Amino acid sequence: MAPKVLISDKLSEAAVQIFRDRGIDVDFQPDVGKDKEKLSQIIGNYDGLAIRSATKVTQKIIDAATNLRVIGRAGIGTDNIDKEAASKKGIIVMNTPFGNMITTAEHAIAMMFAVARQIPEASASTHDGKWEKSKFMGVELTGKTLGVIGAGNIGGIVCDRARALKMKVLAYDPFLGEEKAKKMGVEKVDLDDLLARADFITLHVPFTDQTANILSADALAKTKKGVRIINCARGGLVDEKALAEALKSGHVAGAAFDVFAKEPASENPLFHLPNVVCTPHLGAATTEAQENVALQVAEQMSNYLLTGAVENALNMPSVTAEEARVMGPWVRLAGHLGSFTGQMTDEPIRAINILYDGVVAGMNLEALNCGVIAGIMKKANPDVNMVSAPVIAKERGIQISTTNQDKSGAFDGYIKVTVVTAKRERSIAGTVFSDGKPRFIQIKGINIDAEIGAHMLYTTNEDVPGIIGALGQTMGDNGVNIANFTLGRAQAGGEAIALLYVDEPVPAEARAKLAETGLFTQIKPLAFDVA
Known part of the structure; x- marks a missing residue:
């Protein structure tokens, strides 16, 4: 029977077709992810679940997912999936970390330009018929120092683009080696050094216990006066209230945020402040990226369900x-x-x-x-x-x-x-x-050569005559057919073992008869999944 996959969010028709072309029975219900009750009612019918960000895969959904083997997130963030519950249930959680790298990095660069030149405010002013050239005095990026917190996939692209803009790049990343930093053309620094020297700071790390509020009130106080801060990574990396105060005091000259601690963000301490650029989590929102991650997740899920290949899994x-x-x-x-x-x-x-x-x-x-x-x-x-x-x-x-x-x-x-x-x-x-x-x-250090069967019997004994006869006779008397019989011993007269591959489980009566002989120190029935 073909594996069944539910797509509960909006995915491109090309991604849906990939499942079909690979022989997957795909059910495209792009709105069901918003209906938790309906999703929990039907999820038990599927081997795979393909989602974006709208579907929330909670403990309740996972409990109802009796046949689910894989959850595929078209995109990077998996905050909408209870990964611990999925792992305990044995469900693979995979994402598509490379499909929107370029798009997200480009958005961070665009946000840096926007806050450097106050483009959104200048645009709004001009639309209103004003001509406030002197009000929107900006700063150049050329020659400025960019501090990149997190120099992984996306952060690395930002470093490359920034160097092309003739910026000096500092990188703080505990996993970045000196040799790699040299190849990237960046200076590897500790966080305090980055805070003290950077004219612009951009964040590109996941949200973890270690990175939560990495730009805290104390960290912001260590930054260079006039710094501008960009966050297109994850909400919660910056103390938004502390940043709002730093903006009001003038210590921080501007900020550009695509992500917020609480989303959707209907209100936030950063809203309505001068020279704060805000976008509604658009980092991956390009036609190319949306298509790329959709196609990628369809391929990854199909590969796993059909061949066992595991790509970009977070828990495997x-x-x-x-x-x-x-x-x-x-x-x-x-x-x-x-x-x-x-x-x-x-x-x-x-x-x-x-x-x-x-x-x-x-x-x-x-x-x-x-x-x-x-x-x-x-x-x-x-x-x-x-x-x-x-x-x-x-x-x-x-x-x-x-x-x-x-x-x-x-x-x-x-x-x-x-x-x-x-x-x-x-x-x-x-x-x-x-x-x-x-x-x-x-x-136990004793050499043997034993085939592995669904039903086996393991025994240990002192190396004395009569063992083979006792085992063979007892199995025969109880109607147990032996498919393979392996013996081994440490040395003559020492400890010996026997491993029998039999056609059906050895009944308790047969094991009791073996015990009555007094020849065996251990008698253990074993079962193996050899399907």
Whole structure:
């Protein structure tokens, strides 16, 4: 059956057609996003939800989304999506961060020009029949110092455009390296230095706990007298009341804002102040950008629903279509290894250590980690998946560590998972053979070669004669057919293990008979999702 996608906001017909051309069953209802009750009633019918900013994907909507696998936001901002609730439900949230970069950067530059030359006020005055040339004395951008807070995708474009305008550019960004700054032709500075030296300040950071009110009253007091401030990024980055006071006092000469702490903004401390340019969140509002993000989200969602490729996800490592194809067997192996340790572990888990060896060490380890963690967590929560598992592990305080190394043994590559509890460590390793089938190759340091089936039985025992006979006889007596039988031991007479791949679950009666023999120290039925 074809995946079903609901488009609940206005998207271009070309984007709708992309879904159709890819074989997706698409339902285009561009006004339903404004009707929360209707949306919650129908959302359970869909695998994907494509939105802009009008649809609010709340906890209630997510609770009703029984089949939803992906939410695609045509644009950058995802403030209208409860990402924590989506992650816990195992729903991928993706956006389109590159579709409107140029447009948003250009808007910031336009706003800088507008506030430098007081263009909106001069235009309004001229429309009123006035001719107030002396009232609107502006300043040049050439030779001025621009302080860019956040030099990522959009901020980097602003830096490039500003340098073309012959401005000196300072950049404050904790993630910007010195080498990268040199290539960009900007000076990397700390925030206080930027505040003290910049003639213009423009913000290009997301809204987080760290960036909220990054231009606070105290920060504004550190700025150069006569500074002009531009915000086309996110509301809440600037203390709007403090900025209004700084504008009134003349310390700040002007401001240009496209975003506000509360939107839609019907009132704001910045409104009606002289030399304050305001636009209604138009950063991405060009024909080109709107078309780009719509087409991009349609492609991304289609790729995920049809091939498993994950692009621009906020709560899941990105996996290209090619990676998804190559990594598929390894992701399945990662899940099986996690599932084995999860089913074998009854105590609270403190840490999960994952070793990647050989060819697998060069793959997308974040995605493989998610597979391992999901496998482990499924014992406690069968509905967990690669999106929700890391969230649950973090909530439980489980430490995740990853090691990768060059080929060190007989296999081209393998994965080893070790689970640590207060009482013990338990490890298992596996590989993928040339036929694409995953195998267990080591348990508790004991080498084996075991196919993985939906139903299995794991036993441990002292290495003595009679084990194979006891297992075979007991399975036969209880009508359990053995598809594959693997044995391994640490050394002659030492600890040994057996792993049986059987056609149906081993009944409790059969396990009780095995226990009665006194030969086994552990008898554990296992189940794996091999579909």
